[in-house]
Amino acid sequence: MNLDPRSMIAMAGVMSAIMAIVLLFMRRYYPPSIRGVGAWAAAPLLWLASTVLFGARGLIPDWLSLVLANQLLVLGTVTYYMGTRSFMGQPAIWRPWNWLMAGTTLVFIVLTYWIPHYALRVGFFTVVMEVLYLAQMRFMLRHGGRNFPVRLVEVVLALHMGVLAVRLISILAGKAGSDLMEPSLFQTLYIGAYVITVLMLSIGAVLMATDRLRTELEHLATHDSLTNTLNRRALLQRCEDELERAQRYGNGPSIMMVDLDNFKAVNDTQGHQHGDAVLVHFAERTRQVLRRGDRLGRYGGEEFLVLLPGADTAAALGVAQRIHATLAAGHPLDCEVSIGLTSWTGSHETLDAMLSRADAALYRAKNEGRNRTVVA
Numbered sequence: 497m498n499l500d501p502r503s504m505i506a507m508a509g510v511m512s513a514i515m516a517i518v519l520l521f522m523r524r525y526y527p528p529s530i531r532g533v534g535a536w537a538a539a540p541l542l543w544l545a546s547t548v549l550f551g552a553r554g555l556i557p558d559w560l561s562l563v564l565a566n567q568l569l570v571l572g573t574v575t576y577y578m579g580t581r582s583f584m585g586q587p588a589i590w591r592p593w594n595w596l597m598a599g600t601t602l603v604f605i606v607l608t609y610w611i612p613h614y615a616l617r618v619g620f621f622t623v624v625m626e627v628l629y630l631a632q633m634r635f636m637l638r639h640g641g642r643n644f645p646v647r648l649v650e651v652v653l654a655l656h657m658g659v660l661a662v663r664l665i666s667i668l669a670g671k672a673g674s675d676l677m678e679p680s681l682f683q684t685l686y687i688g689a690y691v692i693t694v695l696m697l698s699i700g701a702v703l704m705a706t707d708r709l710r711t712e713l714e715h716l717a718t719h720d721s722l723t724n725t726l727n728r729r730a731l732l733q734r735c736e737d738e739l740e741r742a743q744r745y746g747n748g749p750s751i752m753m754v755d756l757d758n759f760k761a762v763n764d765t766q767g768h769q770h771g772d773a774v775l776v777h778f779a780e781r782t783r784q785v786l787r788r789g790d791r792l793g794r795y796g797g798e799e800f801l802v803l804l805p806g807a808d809t810a811a812a813l814g815v816a817q818r819i820h821a822t823l824a825a826g827h828p829l830d831c832e833v834s835i836g837l838t839s840w841t842g843s844h845e846t847l848d849a850m851l852s853r854a855d856a857a858l859y860r861a862k863n864e865g866r867n868r869t870v871v872a
Contacts, residue, residue, distance in 0.1 A: 504684070508691040509547035512540040515698030522705055530708050535579025535588070536701040542572030543694055563604045566621055570600055573625065576697060577632045580649075583704060584639045600624055619667045622660050629657045645703035652696040659689040720794040722772055723779035731793030731801055735847050738805050739840075748840025750812035751850050752802040753858040754782075754819070757832040757866040759798040777829035785818035801854075809839045809871060816869040834861035835869040 519537035526533060549556070549565035574597070578588035600620075607617040633653045640646040663686055671682060718730035726734065735751065742748030756762075756778060763771040775798065782792055782800070791803040804812050816835050823830050836858025838850050857872035864870065 504687045504691055505547050505551045508687075508694050509544050509551065511691065511695045512544035512547065512698070515695065515702070516540040516544060518702060519698065519705075522702065526705060526709055527712065529712065530583070530705055531585075532579040532581070532583030533701070533705050535575050535582060536698070536705070539572045539576035539579065539701075540694065540698050542568050542575060546572065558608050559605075562608045562617070563601065566604050566617075567597065567601055570621075570624060570628070571597060573628045576701070577628065577635070579701070580632060581635065583708070584635075586635075586639060596624075596627075615667050619664060622664045622667070626657060626660050626664075629653045629660070633657070643707055645700055645707050648703065649697060649700035652693055652700060656689060656693045659686065723775055723794055725779050725783075725800065726791055726793035728793065728795055728801075731791060731795070731803065732847070734791050734793075735801075735803050735850075738803060739845065739847055739850075741805075742840055742845070743843055746843075747806050748842075748845060750804040750807040750809065750837060750839040751854050752804070752812065752816060752869075753795070753836040753851075753854040754800045754802060755834050755858055755862070756798040757834055757862075759831070762831075774829050774831055777827065778823065778831055778833070781822045781825075781827075781830075782819055785822050786815065790815070807839070809837070812837050812839060813869065813871070820867070820869070832867040834858055834866050836861055836872060837869055838872045 516537055519533060519540065523533040523537050546565050546568035549561050549568065553561040555561075574593045578590065578593075581588050603620055604617065607613055607620065633650060636646060636650055636653075640650070663682075666682060718726060720727045725731075735749070738749045756774070759771065759774070762774060779792065779794075779800070782802075786792060786802070787804070787807075789805050790807075791805075793801050793803075795801040802815070804815060807815070816837060819833065819835070823833060836854045836856065838853040838857060840850070853872040857870040860872075861868050861870040
């Protein structure tokens with residue numbers, strides 16, 4: 497059974513309109529740090545305009561229903577690709593694609609008015625779409641990561657590229673048909689594949705943006721907004737998890753309480769903005785000397801906590817020495833710190849006991865002259 501091409505094109509238009517509305521609302525209410533959503537919203541609007549023009553074939557001039565309709569479809573696909581680039585932190589490079597749009601416009605005009613040949617026009621359009629899909633696929637494989645929404649878009653692109661390849665083969669075999677509105681099996685399959693692709697690409701954009709929002713909210717819930725270190729709640733949870741692991745396997749962690757010396761004087765004499773800059777600098781430099789599995793968190797004010805999984809006292813002292821050294825490199829924001837260090841003592845150990853010992857060691861470091869590490 498062959499469906500009416502106009503009905504299928506209208507279906508694609510309705511789906512484009514719905515997804516454009518969804519993406520426009522997301523663009524309005526999602527944080528500006530999630531880039532590319534605006535371009536993703538514009539793409540289905542362009543596809544919608546294209547389907548309206550295609551559906552009006554025979555009722556409006558060919559330069560609208562053929563040339564402009566095809567170009568809006570191509571422009572929508574380019575816009576979707578630019579949105580993907582922005583979303584993944586890469587610049588939206590329009591210049592080469594603008595040249596492509598200019599060239600394809602000229603070719604469509606020639607194949608509509610000077611050399612009116614349906615099969616050539618469809619074949620050319622198919623090749624252009626293959627190029628666009630290939631560019632997006634290559635970019636996403638390099639920059640997209642492995643999460644489900646990205647994989648979904650990649651699969652949709654790959655499947656539609658396969659459909660386009662079959663279409664190109666059928667054109668070369670002389671089975672292109674005579675008109676877009678011809679109710680044939682081939683036209684039903686090709687237009688149906690386009691309808692599904694438009695819907696799934698838009699859904700993929702929604703899922704990618706939603707997944708990014710979830711990631712950002714999780715980050716905000718677990719990290720200090722100033723220093724980008726773990727906040728107190730998240731860090732203590734990591735400590736509890738590490739102690740549970742030590743209960744099962746042994747080889748427990750060490751913990752360091754780190755306090756910036758004379759920090760109140762910095763705020764009082766140079767202002768809170770300078771004090772914030774010192775805190776950020778401290779966090780950045782300290783992270784650079786920690787091991788991959790170590791965790792740094794802001795315990796409160798100018799006091800930080802360092803979790804060192806699997807580190808005995810000797811290894812933890814080495815980390816403390818690196819912290820002191822990296823903060824004495826001569827940078828204008830360098831500061832002195834006092835460190836209270838304690839290590840896991842066995843299966844009876846509790847987090848409260850370790851924190852109490854580390855805090856007592858920090859207090860001793862302060863009393864003994866600051867800018868030093870004391871072990872408890």
